[in-house]
Amino acid sequence: NAGVTQTPKFQVLKTGQSMTLQCAQDMNHNSMYWYRQDPGMGLRLIYYSASEGTTDKGEVPNGYNVSRLNKREFSLRLESAAPSQTSVYFCASSDPAAETYNEQFFGPGTRLTVL
């Protein structure tokens, strides 16, 4: 199993540009999450999806939209990127119904710079 995969690994945008960060998991998990991590800080939740077809705001949702395309994929879109969105973005998944329901599995991250 690849676990949680994210694309791209690195991205540089200009202010005002848009882009979509992709996340996929092959563990058949119901729940998926998007976090951002600024330098020297812990992770902050942007959006999450408890199950296919549902999404909810987290702590810092402004400036982002998400799509739970199917059970495997959860994308994060920046419609008009701003320098304040320069960060490392992590996707995670979990399955409350599984034995590992306590545990969130994280992807390797996408390093985004907005100029």
Add this chain to the structure above:
Amino acid sequence: DAKTTQPTSMDCAEGRAANLPCNHSTISGNEYVYWYRQIHSQGPQYIIHGLKNNETNEMASLIITEDRKSSTLILPHATLRDTAVYYCIVRVEGANSKLTFGKGITLSVRP
């Protein structure tokens, strides 16, 4: 979810036990204590969790005080690869229960 307080950093010698403390004095009866770690530039990794009993797995041991207001993560034989930021998190179980990360404690294992 209850907040946690951790020291900013600590170090230990390779091969020795690393004891990482965490205070969670406002923890509720239905909140679990979780530990994750983040090795530089990687995504966080689950280590262990517990409610009120001490727990042990292949990575670490978790000691929770009887009043549940604090806990200690123990890495019994620290290696250089254990150098990371360790996050102590308390959360309620459930499908929509989310992780709230603080700044964590930076553990440096020295040769």
